[in-house]
Amino acid sequence: MSNFGFETTADEVLADQDLSGRTVFITGAYSGLGRETARAMGAKGAHLILSGRDATKLSAAADEIAEQTGARIDTLVCDLASLDSVRKAAKEAKARFPKIDVLIANAGVMAPPLGHTEDGFETQFGTNHLGHFLLTNLLMPLVEKGERPRIVNLSSRGHHFAPVDLDDPNYEKRDYEKWAAYGQSKTANILFAVGLEKRLADKGIHAYALHPGGIMTNLGRHMTEEDMAWMMDRIRKSAEESGEEPSGFKTVPQGAATTCWVATAEELEGRGGLYAEDCHVAEVDDASTSGGVRSYALDPDAADRLWALSEKLVGERFAY
Template identity: 65%
Template sequence: MTTFDKDTTADEVLADKDLSGQTVFITGANSGLGQETARAMAAKGAHVVMAGRDQGKLDDAVSAIRAEHPDAKLDTIVCDLGNLESIRAATSRARQRFDTIDVLINNAGVMASPLMHTADGFELQFGTNHLGHFALTGELMPLIERGTAKRIVNLSSRAHHMAPANLDDPNFEHRDYNPWVSYGNAKTANVLFTVELERRYALRDIHAYAVHPGGINTNLSRHLDEEMTAALIERVKKSDSNFAFKTIPQGAATTCWAATAPELEGKGGAYCEDCHVAEVDDQSSAGGVRSYALDPDAARRLWTISEEMTGVQYPD
C-alpha cells in the first residue's frame, strides 16, 4: 500500500529508487510536467531521452536540468506528435541511437484548443493526444520489448469524465465542435489505449498505466482565454470542494510512481491518480475512473481505428 498522496512530489516518490542503467523516453519534455519528470528521473541516474517539437526549447530544458544536476544523462529528439512523418523520422532516429527503452512516458498534450487539425488532417486534440502517441509507441515497441522495466505511462486526465471516446466521429466531421468534449474524448482514448496495450502485451511483461496528474498551471492551458479559465476553475471547484492546484513537482509525482512503483509490478491497465490506483466510479466528479474508459470492447475498437488512421502496425 502506497503512503504517497496528492501532496507528494516526484522527488519523494523516487527518493529510494536507483534508476541507473534505465533509459526513459518522455514526450513533451521541454517544459512543465515533462521537464520535471525528466529532471527527477535523471537525478536518480536514469538516461532520459527528452522529446519535443522545438530543439531550442529542448536545449533550454537540458540546460536547466544540468544546472541542478551536472551529471544528468540527457539526450534530445525532435518529434511533432501532430505529424506522422515527424513521428516516423523521430522513432527511426531513436531506434538507431538507443538500444532499449525501459520506460516510455507519453506526457505531451494539447488542451481545449479551437477546432484545428494535425498535418495529417486529424482533429488536433484526438490527433495529438491519442493518435500521435499511438503511432509513437508502436514505432518504439521494439526498443521497449528489449528493455527491463517495460512500462508505458500514458498521461490522461480527470477530464475523461467530460466525455467517452466518440469512435463514430473522432474528427468532429458530423457533429458540432466543442473544445472540452474533444479534450474529454481524447483523454478517455488515452485510458482505452492503456487498457488495450495491457491486454496485448502483458504476457510479454510490458505493462501500461494511465495517469491523471492533477490540476497544475502549465502551458497546457495556453489555448484558454480568461473566460474559459474562470469557467473551468468554477466547474472543478463545484465538483470537488477540496480541489487545490498542485505544484509542478506534485503534478509529476503520479507519473514517476506509475513508472517505478514496485506494487504495480506485473499488473497494468490501471488508471492512477494521487499516487494510487483509482477506483472505478461512474458518479463522483472528484475522482475515480469512469467504467466506459476501461471498456475492453471500446479499447479494441479504438485500437483498430487507430491502426487504420495512422497506418502503424504493432509487433505481433
C-alpha cells in the same frame, strides 16, 4: 501500500529509488510536468531521452537538466501532430538508442479552437492520442529490449467529459466542442493503455494511464477567462457534492509525482491497464466529478475498437 497522496512531490516518490541503468523516454519534455519528471528521474540516475517538437527549447532544457542533475541526456525532435515526423523520430531512435525501460507519453494540448494536424486529424485527438499511438508502437522494439518495461500515458480527469466517439473522432459530422474533444482524447489515452496491456502483458510490458492533478502550466494557454471561471465553478461544485474541501491546484513537483509513482512503484509490478491519480490506483466511478475513472475508459471492447480505428487512421497495423 505507500503513504503518497495529493501533496507528494516527484522527489519524494523517488526518494528510495535508484534509476541508474534505466532509460526513460519522455514526450513533451521541455516544459511543465514532463520537464519536472525528467529532472526528478535524472536526479536518481536515469538516462533521459527528452523528446519535443522545438529543437531549440529541447536542447536548452536538456542543458539545464544536465546541469541540475548530472544525468546523461539525449534529445529527439518529434512533432506528434505529424505522422511523418513521428515516423522519422522513431527511425532515428531505433538507430541511436539500444533500449527504453520507461516510455512516458506526456505531451498534450488542451482545448484549442478547432484545428487539424498535418494529416487532417482534429488537433487533440491527433496529437494526444494518434501521435502517441504511432510513436509508442514504432518504439516497441526498443521497449521490448527494456528491463521490466513500463509505458505511462498522461491522461486527465478531463476524460470524464467524454468517451471516444468512434464514429466521428475528428468532428466531421458534429459541431466541435473543445472540452469534449479534450475529454475524448484523454479517454483514448486510457483505452490505449488498456489495449497495450492486453497485447503486451505476456511479454512483461505493462501500460498505465494517470491523472496528474490540476497544475498551472502552459497547458492552459488556450483557456479564456470564461473557461477559467467555468473550471473553478466545476471544482467548487464537485467539492460541494463530495462534502470535501475543494482540492485546488497542485504545484509542478506535486503534479509530476503520480507519473514518477506509476513509472517506478513496486506495488504496480506485473499489473497494468489501470488509471492512477494522487499516487494510487483510482476506483471506477461513473458519477463523481472529483475523482475516479469512468468505466467507459477501461472498457476492453472500446479499447479494441479504438486500436483498430487508430491503425486505420495512421495506416499501419501493429500485431503482437
